[in-house]
Amino acid sequence: MEKTWSVLVVDDDFRVAGIHAEIVEAAPGFRVQDSVRSIAEAHQVLAGTQPxxxxxxxxxxxxxxxxLVRSTGIDAFILSAADEAATVRRALHAGALGYLLKPFQRQVLTERLDRYARYRHVLSGQRGLRQEKIDQALSILHGPPPGTAVSRSTTEQLLLDALGRGELSAAEAAEAAGVSRATAQRRLATMASQGVVQVRLRYGTSGRPEHLYSKLR
Incomplete structure (x- = not known):
């Protein structure tokens, strides 16, 4: 079963809070735990189940x-009309994962929620993380803004087309795309760091684990 991420909305404008809650509820894999208007109400909710x-x-x-973000240590996005550079720096220093200036299009928050879910997926589990996994998670969370076109080489597009058929090893993707295995491994690793391709390990009965690749979006 896929994880459902719980969200606490904290905004004193009930109309704005309602809009944000609607966006969360409409985002696949997310639900609103509660919507509050003040710091005090937020602490009351957090005294129970944390989002x-x-x-x-x-x-x-x-x-x-x-x-509030600093003191709780809970993952958070700041959603505010405050556009002062010092305020943005202070929010990021406090641990905010993102900062959205109001007003913004609904799709902008939806896209940030999708990034957050994929970021958490990459950083899930109990095993130690390799550097490439950490880089992949950060790239997903802080990737290009919505609508920014990412240029893909012909080779990368061939590999993505191959992965569109399902999860493949580098050797299988190389064969399907008609490129060398070394080229496939290099390009797949690059796209994994950009948050376009997901990597998981398949452990066999002997030898080194095999890397399997699939499309994230």
């Missing part, structure tokens, strides 16, 4: 949303 992610405004009636 996976918070969407927090900066200016709240009884305090600073950035300090």
């Amino acid at each position: 996976d992610l918070m969407l927090v405004d900066v200016y709240l009636p009884d305090g600073d949303g950035i300090e």
